[in-house]
Amino acid sequence: MKGNEVIAEAALRAGCRHYFGYPITPQTEVAHYMARKMEEIGGTFVQAESEVAAINMVYGAASAGVRAMTSSSSPGISLKQEGISYAAGAELPIVVIDIVRCGPGLGGILPAQCDYYQMVKGGGHGDYHNIVLAPQGVQEMYELVVDAFNLADKYRNPVVVMGDGYMGQMMEAVEFRDQEKIERPEKPWAACGSEMKRPHNTITSIYIEADVLEAHVRHMYEKYKAIEENEVRVDVQNCEGADVIIAAYGTCARVTKNVIKDAAKLGIKVGLIRPITLWPFPKKAFEQYAKVPKGFLTVEMSMGQMIDDVKLAVNGQNNVYFYGRTGGNVPGQKDILAEVVKIARGEGGDLR
Amino acid sequence: MSIVFQRPHALIDKPLHYCPGCTHGIIHRLVAEVLDELGIEGTTVGVASVGCTYNSYEYFNCDMVQAAHGRAPAVATGIRRSLPDRTVFTYQGDGDLAAIGTAEIVHAATRGEKITTIFVNNAIYGMTSGQMAPTTLVGQVTTTTPFGRKPELHGYPVRVCELLSTLEGAVYVERVAVNNVQNIRKAKAAIKRAFQVQAAGLGFSIVEVLSICPTNWGMSPDKSLEWLRDNMIPHYPLGNFKNVALPGETPAADGSDK
Ligand SMILES: Cc1ncc(C[n+]2csc(CCOP(=O)(O)OP(=O)(O)O)c2C)c(N)n1
Numbered sequence: 086m087k088g089n090e091v092i093a094e095a096a097l098r099a100g101c102r103h104y105f106g107y108p109i110t111p112q113t114e115v116a117h118y119m120a121r122k123m124e125e126i127g128g129t130f131v132q133a134e135s136e137v138a139a140i141n142m143v144y145g146a147a148s149a150g151v152r153a154m155t156s157s158s159s160p161g162i163s164l165k166q167e168g169i170s171y172a173a174g175a176e177l178p179i180v181v182i183d184i185v186r187c188g189p190g191l192g193g194i195l196p197a198q199c200d201y202y203q204m205v206k207g208g209g210h211g212d213y214h215n216i217v218l219a220p221q222g223v224q225e226m227y228e229l230v231v232d233a234f235n236l237a238d239k240y241r242n243p244v245v246v247m248g249d250g251y252m253g254q255m256m257e258a259v260e261f262r263d264q265e266k267i268e269r270p271e272k273p274w275a276a277c278g279s280e281m282k283r284p285h286n287t288i289t290s291i292y293i294e295a296d297v298l299e300a301h302v303r304h305m306y307e308k309y310k311a312i313e314e315n316e317v318r319v320d321v322q323n324c325e326g327a328d329v330i331i332a333a334y335g336t337c338a339r340v341t342k343n344v345i346k347d348a349a350k351l352g353i354k355v356g357l358i359r360p361i362t363l364w365p366f367p368k369k370a371f372e373q374y375a376k377v378p379k380g381f382l383t384v385e386m387s388m389g390q391m392i393d394d395v396k397l398a399v400n401g402q403n404n405v406y407f408y409g410r411t412g413g414n415v416p417g418q419k420d421i422l423a424e425v426v427k428i429a430r431g432e433g434g435d436l437r
Numbered sequence: 438m439s440i441v442f443q444r445p446h447a448l449i450d451k452p453l454h455y456c457p458g459c460t461h462g463i464i465h466r467l468v469a470e471v472l473d474e475l476g477i478e479g480t481t482v483g484v485a486s487v488g489c490t491y492n493s494y495e496y497f498n499c500d501m502v503q504a505a506h507g508r509a510p511a512v513a514t515g516i517r518r519s520l521p522d523r524t525v526f527t528y529q530g531d532g533d534l535a536a537i538g539t540a541e542i543v544h545a546a547t548r549g550e551k552i553t554t555i556f557v558n559n560a561i562y563g564m565t566s567g568q569m570a571p572t573t574l575v576g577q578v579t580t581t582t583p584f585g586r587k588p589e590l591h592g593y594p595v596r597v598c599e600l601l602s603t604l605e606g607a608v609y610v611e612r613v614a615v616n617n618v619q620n621i622r623k624a625k626a627a628i629k630r631a632f633q634v635q636a637a638g639l640g641f642s643i644v645e646v647l648s649i650c651p652t653n654w655g656m657s658p659d660k661s662l663e664w665l666r667d668n669m670i671p672h673y674p675l676g677n678f679k680n681v682a683l684p685g686e687t688p689a690a691d692g693s694d695k
């Protein structure tokens with residue numbers, strides 16, 4: 086199945102019956118799939134007038150207590166940031182899919198990873214975090230989309246599943262579970278009509294008094310601490326005794342797996358740390374291997390964004406090099422290998 | 438002894454924070470009375486917008502959701518599509534609805550969303566201290582039109598009801614004012630009908646309420662009411678722009694052929 090269709094199917098299996106979107110390449114198949122299925126099963130599909138409207142529809146649906154999602158790609162995500170910030174502030178469980186394309190501006194429609202900053206570091210205004218999940222292929226996409234709904238409900242927080250254009254367009258076999266693990270907590274806070282049986286509920290992100298807003302934000306940060314403690318996911322491969330460790334996620338991590346084999350033939354042991362949660366970032370994995378003899382190489386389809394978090398985690402204990410391509414180009418296996426060889430031989434590299 | 442006048446249950450018993458003489462309070466009361474009369478407080482979700490009434494959830498007793506500036510119709514769409522048996526309304530100012538939220542209101546109406554919008558037109562941005570709104574009249578002095586609104590510099594005031602009534606999805610469109618008792622009674626009747634139209638699943642309904650902002654108009658409440666009568670009503674004529682027969686009504690009786 087195509088990655089984008091898997092996203093939609095996974096959301097339906099997770100019990101999402103409310104989808105709001107606006108067309109943009111390379112994620113539009115999510116909407117196509119949803120439009121057909123929702124009409125068949127009596128769910129909600131709305132093609133909104135803009136990404137701004139779509140995210141606010143998601144905000145409304147989540148306020149009412151249902152599982153709701155939207156999907157888009159980078160320029161559309163820029164427009165959704167307002168709504169994501171509001172949802173974070175109002176503590177609403179929403180799921181946002183970003184199939185990243187290259188920028189800035191209208192950029193291009195080819196795959197990229199240059200939305201790391203806007204998704205992981207905020208993007209919208211205010212003190213908040215999204216939980217950001219980064220699959221490396223179609224099977225994992227399915228699993229993470231299901232998990233995204235569970236995590237959103239568990240923590241009452243926006244969850245982003247971020248893939249690049251390859252992952253959206255890629256056809257791969259995918260094995261659906263018969264029964265998804267769906268955790269649906271009660272939502273006594275939802276604005277769904279009081280039936281005159283309880284005091285009225287209010288969903289809001291505005292707190293005019295300084296102390297009240299500070300208390301609210303501190304409460305959110307307590308939640309973030311719990312997320313950082315409980316929800317970090319990382320794929321660590323070949324790092325024991327490695328000469329060089331590559332940090333990469335998504336498509337770049339897939340390419341790296343072949344680099345590990347090629348380098349071994351040259352007598353260089355390469356490890357891989359693949360963050361699956363970009364936030365919370367798997368700091369501990371980097372701390373554990375911070376002393377890797379030759380240092381780290383961060384590989385991204387951007388000019389270097391995740392590398393900031395790698396450097397923070399490594400905390401000055403080692404060199405962190407960078408290799409990236411942009412504009413829709415993907416770092417090639419040979420190019421990454423060449424960087425690894427230079428670093429392993431002490432011949433330098435792009436030290437950041 | 439029977440009680441003939443009391444605070445509607447749908448309006449919480451606490452002092453409003455609006456300026457003295459502001460008619461937002463009257464409009465709140467009318468909405469609350471309608472929720473009471475239709476017995477729908479427990480099955481209604483209101484959407485507060487951004488403007489002086491950003492925290493109207495402090496006053497309405499039904500469930501409430503606060504929306505970003507201009508986005509209330511999109512938020513209401515999400516709620517209504519999730520709760521098909523509930524009543525959903527938005528309460529929006531003229532800056533919120535007719536400037537930043539133009540796309541959202543036009544498209545909610547286009548889609549015929551089964552929501553009701555209470556649109557409070559006070560010809561100004563109240564909350565942010567009196568800047569020009571899209572509805573500010575030609576010649577009107579505001580903090581951003583210090584020499585009066587000039588069409589060649591600032592464009593023309595927008596007539597929202599006239600605009601929306603061209604859309605098939607908008608089935609009930611009426612403009613009212615709250616400047617005197619007679620008009621207040623008409624305003625309530627319109628608000629009630631708008632909710633009934635929604636309950637009958639007929640489509641999008643909107644009531645534009647001409648309202649005063651004594652603080653930013655720089656007039657006493659009395660003078661403001663006169664200013665509304667003498668300046669706003671001529672530009673924003675009161676009346677029904679679009680109507681639809683409720684179940685049990687004959688089209689002719691309700692004027693839906695208008
Ligand atoms: C995105 C955004 N832009 C601007 C503002 C600032 N702002 C708050 S209220 C308001 C104007 C509201 O005017 P109106 O809708 O006419 O309501 P009123 O206060 O007159 O009732 C503005 C511009 C904001 N809160 N959010």
Ligand code: SF4
Nearest residue numbers: 455456459489563650
């Ligand atoms: S500023 Fe104007 S609209 Fe706002 S509460 Fe005061 S009088 Fe009312």
Ligand SMILES: [Mg+2]
Nearest residue numbers: 530531561563
């Ligand atoms: Mg106003």
